[in-house]
Amino acid sequence: MTAHALPFKPVLGPLTDLLPKRARGRPRKTEDERDDGNRRHQLLTAAARLFREKGFDATSTRDIAAAVGMHSGSPFYHFKSKDALLLAVMEEGMRSALARQAEALQGAEAGSRAAAGAVPAASASLLQLRRLIRAHFDTLLGPGNDFVPVMLYEHRSLNVRQRAALAQLQVAYESAWTPVLEALQASGHLCAPVKLSRLLILGALNWSVQWFDEKKGASLDELTDAAMALFLKESR
Amino acid sequence: MTAHALPFKPVLGPLTDLLPKRARGRPRKTEDERDDGNRRHQLLTAAARLFREKGFDATSTRDIAAAVGMHSGSPFYHFKSKDALLLAVMEEGMRSALARQAEALQGAEAGSRAAAGAVPAASASLLQLRRLIRAHFDTLLGPGNDFVPVMLYEHRSLNVRQRAALAQLQVAYESAWTPVLEALQASGHLCAPVKLSRLLILGALNWSVQWFDEKKGASLDELTDAAMALFLKESR
DNA sequence: CCTACCGATCGGTAGG
DNA sequence: CCTACCGATCGGTAGG
Numbered sequence: 001m002t003a004h005a006l007p008f009k010p011v012l013g014p015l016t017d018l019l020p021k022r023a024r025g026r027p028r029k030t031e032d033e034r035d036d037g038n039r040r041h042q043l044l045t046a047a048a049r050l051f052r053e054k055g056f057d058a059t060s061t062r063d064i065a066a067a068v069g070m071h072s073g074s075p076f077y078h079f080k081s082k083d084a085l086l087l088a089v090m091e092e093g094m095r096s097a098l099a100r101q102a103e104a105l106q107g108a109e110a111g112s113r114a115a116a117g118a119v120p121a122a123s124a125s126l127l128q129l130r131r132l133i134r135a136h137f138d139t140l141l142g143p144g145n146d147f148v149p150v151m152l153y154e155h156r157s158l159n160v161r162q163r164a165a166l167a168q169l170q171v172a173y174e175s176a177w178t179p180v181l182e183a184l185q186a187s188g189h190l191c192a193p194v195k196l197s198r199l200l201i202l203g204a205l206n207w208s209v210q211w212f213d214e215k216k217g218a219s220l221d222e223l224t225d226a227a228m229a230l231f232l233k234e235s236r
Numbered sequence: 237m238t239a240h241a242l243p244f245k246p247v248l249g250p251l252t253d254l255l256p257k258r259a260r261g262r263p264r265k266t267e268d269e270r271d272d273g274n275r276r277h278q279l280l281t282a283a284a285r286l287f288r289e290k291g292f293d294a295t296s297t298r299d300i301a302a303a304v305g306m307h308s309g310s311p312f313y314h315f316k317s318k319d320a321l322l323l324a325v326m327e328e329g330m331r332s333a334l335a336r337q338a339e340a341l342q343g344a345e346a347g348s349r350a351a352a353g354a355v356p357a358a359s360a361s362l363l364q365l366r367r368l369i370r371a372h373f374d375t376l377l378g379p380g381n382d383f384v385p386v387m388l389y390e391h392r393s394l395n396v397r398q399r400a401a402l403a404q405l406q407v408a409y410e411s412a413w414t415p416v417l418e419a420l421q422a423s424g425h426l427c428a429p430v431k432l433s434r435l436l437i438l439g440a441l442n443w444s445v446q447w448f449d450e451k452k453g454a455s456l457d458e459l460t461d462a463a464m465a466l467f468l469k470e471s472r
Numbered sequence: 473c474c475t476a477c478c479g480a481t482c483g484g485t486a487g488g
Numbered sequence: 489c490c491t492a493c494c495g496a497t498c499g500g501t502a503g504g
Contacts, residue, residue, distance in 0.1 A: 054392070055293065055392055055393075056293075057291065057292075057293030057294055058293055058392075058393070153389070155446075156290070156291055156294075157291075157294070190466075191465040191466070192461075192462040192463075192465035192466040193462055196454065196458075196459070196462040196466075197462070197466055199443075199444070199447055200440040200441075200443075200444075200462065200463060200466055201440070201466070202443070203439055203440040203441070203442070203443025203444060203446070203447075204436040204437065204439040204440035204443070205436075205439070206439065206443055207435075207436075207438070207439025207440070207442055207443055208435070208436075208439060210391075210439070211435055211439075218432065222432075223432070225428075226428040226429055226432040226433070226436065227428070227436060229427040229428035230426075230427070230428040230432075230433055230436055230437070230467055231466055231467070233469055233470070234469070
């Protein structure tokens with residue numbers, strides 16, 4: 001709640017004139033062109049944090065505006081609607097999740113090559129799955145990573161068109177898991193059907209958003225170890 | 237949206253007087269004492285369905301009232317507040333979940349005794365876990381079982397006092413899994429730490445609310461089979 | 473359980 | 489991006 005939402009006009013005009021000009025007021029525009037992008041991104045970050053903490057419906061656009069020092073109508077200069085802001089948060093989340101996932105798989109490839117042929121195919125798949133899981137935990141639980149949790153838990157607030165826009169990114173993200181799980185099933189490390197395995201595994205990871213507490217308990221590496229131990233068999 | 241929410245008074249009074257009196261109006265009170273309980277339970281069921289479909293914040297108390305043929309203020313005759321109605325939905329969900337869980341464990345005990353000593357302890361634990369998982373899927377995905385999904389996904393809308401009221405029931409529900417998982421770890425069927433295993437397993441199951449479609453795809457039995465195959469090793 | 477209503481809040485906009 | 493505002497909706501209540 002900002003003072004500007006009060007039903008009466010504050011009578012501090014003359015008083016504020018005694019303060020240094022613009023000390024805490026609207027930021028002066030240096031480097032005009034980049035400013036808009038910065039403010040837009042500040043809105044995105046604040047929205048992600050608030051949507052995660054309180055939920056989409058329980059967060060008002062006034063809350064978001066106040067979090068970045070704007071007035072109540074100003075977010076609509078940057079985003080057409082509250083819905084559009086939510087979608088932008090989710091798209092940003094999927095973009096960074098896909099980037100982190102790609103990096104993880106490249107790392108796994110490099111790790112296998114470094115062991116120079118001495119690594120059997122099954123072991124390479126194990127490393128790939130480990131890195132996929134670790135990257136996923138990072139995306140969900142890493143510091144400041146509020147975007148994907150918002151996507152997971154506020155999906156219902158999107159309309160059909162918006163869901164379609166996200167679906168492509170989500171399919172791409174989930175598709176990366178399938179060949180890895182297929183290889184692990186072929187080598188006997190995974191016994192359940194691949195499709196259901198992927199759904200159950202991703203569910204187990206996604207639910208960690210509900211209970212993980214970074215201040216106490218396990219680290220993300222320990223979480224990854226536990227997940228690997230839970231889902232995979234010793235090779236036969 | 238009911239006609240009563242319009243900003244003008246509908247002019248249909250004389251017309252409705254031509255219809256049979258009370259044909260679709262407020263239900264006449266037969267068996268007065270039990271009536272209140274019935275209406276209250278109708279509100280609970282409708283609220284659970286709407287909270288699950290649209291979310292707590294996106295469901296108005298007017299929506300709930302309309303779903304059971306009441307007018308906008310009437311739900312507050314049965315529940316002190318919208319929050320209290322949400323808590324009642326969750327408590328009802330936990331009560332039936334605990335009952336179903338207890339029944340499942342009793343069935344597992346009986347199943348082991350029927351095999352008359354020929355069943356080793358590890359096999360009994362496997363049967364218990366299978367029945368815990370199957371009962372959990374029933375609680376989440378069975379027809380009309382909207383109460384626990386609401387609890388899982390609308391927890392944030394409760395205040396501290398209400399969460400404390402639920403916590404006891406939730407601890408009781410989760411506690412039932414621990415001795416079963418401990419036994420399976422002792423027999424080598426489970427390799428990950430028990431506490432993290434329980435969190436990951438329940439997460440995998442809880443997430444099924446997001447993707448399970450009863451009209452296509454797997455049955456609850458097939459889901460249970462897949463979960464068992466994913467989480468458990470062959471005994472050694 | 474209905475009638476009639478209230479205060480608060482919300483998403484969004486016109487004009488600058 | 490701010491100012492000033494609007495229409496709609498919401499949870500809840502007094503009185504019957």
